[in-house]
Amino acid sequence: MSEQKQDHVDRILAQWRRERPDLDVEPMGILGRLKRLGTHLGREVEAVLMQHGLSTSAFDVLATLRRSGAPHRLSPGELLEMTMVSSGTMTNRIDQLEKAGLVERIVNPQDRRSVLIALTKKGLATVEEAVGAHVANQQRLTRNLTAGDRAEFDRLLKKFLADFE
Amino acid sequence: MSEQKQDHVDRILAQWRRERPDLDVEPMGILGRLKRLGTHLGREVEAVLMQHGLSTSAFDVLATLRRSGAPHRLSPGELLEMTMVSSGTMTNRIDQLEKAGLVERIVNPQDRRSVLIALTKKGLATVEEAVGAHVANQQRLTRNLTAGDRAEFDRLLKKFLADFE
DNA sequence: GCAATTTATCTTGACGTCAAGATGTCTACT
DNA sequence: AGTAGACATCTTGACGTCAAGATAAATTGC
Incomplete structure (x- = not known):
């Protein structure tokens, strides 16, 4: 009904x-x-x-570094694995974030093919602030679903998504 | 469990x-x-x-014209209402489709500010073929969900979506 | 009738994305 | 050591998108 x-x-x-x-x-x-x-x-x-000066793309990279834990450093390849974008896209994202002073490229002395992307002090402060607002926003966006709806929706999304990854 | x-x-x-x-x-x-x-x-x-020579964007426009019924003509403004894109994006889509010979712009004698976008013979043939393959593909993509899952998923999507439109 | 406003479409410039391939570096094998 | 192949990242060129504003035509109010 x-x-x-x-x-x-x-x-x-x-x-x-x-x-x-x-x-x-x-x-x-x-x-x-x-x-x-x-x-x-x-x-x-x-x-x-x-409102925090970040695009979704920029936030995705900063958040990936942040949740990886201290010292908040990952290689471009590791970032790539976690974000469903192409290598060219990741290079471009890192370039923009570096220009903005939110991350820096650190040469990897063990393997000069690769670099490490590290959150700067400013990058860490920015993402810590943004993630709080982001999570609050996500709660707002889902607040009209009941707890039961959310659980069922998540179950179905997970099942459906499993076909593709 | x-x-x-x-x-x-x-x-x-x-x-x-x-x-x-x-x-x-x-x-x-x-x-x-x-x-x-x-x-x-x-x-x-x-x-x-x-595989049918169409991008998702191009298909969206052709499909909107097709399902509007004969004579398969809508104004850019009407197309806009149905597709969640900006006016600049729609102009660009129509330009591309016109170049490809799939639609044509017809001047509206009633209102010279506006034009009508019409499927050409080639455009109609293309979309009729593509929509068959597209629908079959959509069935393939959802075939691992049970009928019950699909109904429940659709119910939740509709409820969630209603918050935004 | 004419000016002001609204409407419909198009233009511009910037951005994010991708596929394909270039570059530089490491590894393994001879 | 030298070379072939693998690997990690970056470059290039094309595309689709948007916001903001330009253009042109219709409508409204006086």
Whole structure:
């Protein structure tokens, strides 16, 4: 019972059912909602991080370094493994953060092919502040789901995600 | 019971719990999985559309025109309402599709500020073919979820999405 | 009718991303 | 030692996106 009101995606599906009744659009509903939700959430997250002078990309790198624990140093390759981006993208992110004085490249005397990316004092202070606001924002964004909804949603996301990683 | 194995996001959360036990990271798990899943799904979708010579962006516009029904014409403004992108992005998408001969701009004699974007014969043929492959791909991507999972997942997505639109 | 406002689309410049390949370094084997 | 291959990072060029503002046309109010 208590079918929710027709939303944007329902209208899209209704158009397809009228125009192409041969297609099974149930998966399209799920994937369409997932994509729209991701876009909305991404924008909400970005808005808060921007108040701390960070893009989502920049925050991702700083947060990865921070949660790796002291001394807050990882190689570009290690950062790459944790962030689903290409090597070129990571190089670019590190360049920007270095220009902003939030990380520094430290040569690795053991292996001169590689470098270590280290949080600077300023980078650590910035990410510590930003992560608090970010987590509070994430709580705000999920507060309209009940505890049961959140648990069930997370279970389904984890199961679905497991198909791809 | 039957807790699933630790995944990438679980490892991130474990790091945060060790480094910042003061933070409540439950929402971060949900939002993190949602983002990663969206990235994976986006790449899978793109791969199939590329086989038909289309980017996801291009397909979105062609599909919006197709499902609007004959004569498959909408103004840029109408396309904008349905696609969550900025006006500059839509102009660029239409430019690319026009160059490729998949749509054409038709002047609107009623209102010379606006134009109508129409699927060409080639555009219609392309999207009809692509949408079949796309829907089949979406079924493949969701086939590891049970019917019950899919219904529940869709319910939660719809409820969550409603907060933002 | 005419000016001010609103509407619809397009332009510009900046940013983040990727794939492909270049560069420099290390390792293993001869 | 020397060389072939593997490895780690960076460079390049193309693409899609956005915010902000430009342009042009329609509408409203006087």
